[in-house]
Amino acid sequence: MSEPEGFPETHVIDVFVMSVKCGNCDTYQTIVGFKKMAEHNVYTYECENDLCDPNVTRTILEVPKHLDNSVKRAEELPYYSKDASAEPDET
Numbered sequence: 317m318s319e320p321e322g323f324p325e326t327h328v329i330d331v332f333v334m335s336v337k338c339g340n341c342d343t344y345q346t347i348v349g350f351k352k353m354a355e356h357n358v359y360t361y362e363c364e365n366d367l368c369d370p371n372v373t374r375t376i377l378e379v380p381k382h383l384d385n386s387v388k389r390a391e392e393l394p395y396y397s398k399d400a401s402a403e404p405d406e407t
């Protein structure tokens with residue numbers, strides 16, 4: 317009776333409100349990649365400076381699909397391609 321139904325406690329993760337900081341150069345990393353996997357979505361972060369080699373400091377963030385609240389926005393980002401073969405860019 318006292319349970320507030322219709323207000324389920326949904327815990328979601330919005331990667332766009334999160335800050336990813338590099339432990340090496342101490343600056344914030346930016347999202348450079350987004351990929352959908354079977355169980356989770358993968359966000360790739362890199363340092364945007366000349367201090368770090370992205371191959372060394374790159375961050376791979378995995379978010380469980382059912383908790384990921386950022387998919388819509390991530391899909392709008394230019395680096396996201398649903399299907400590489402669907403690119404009408406070729407000549």
Ligand SMILES: [Zn+2]
Binds near residue numbers: 339342363
């Ligand atoms: Zn760095």
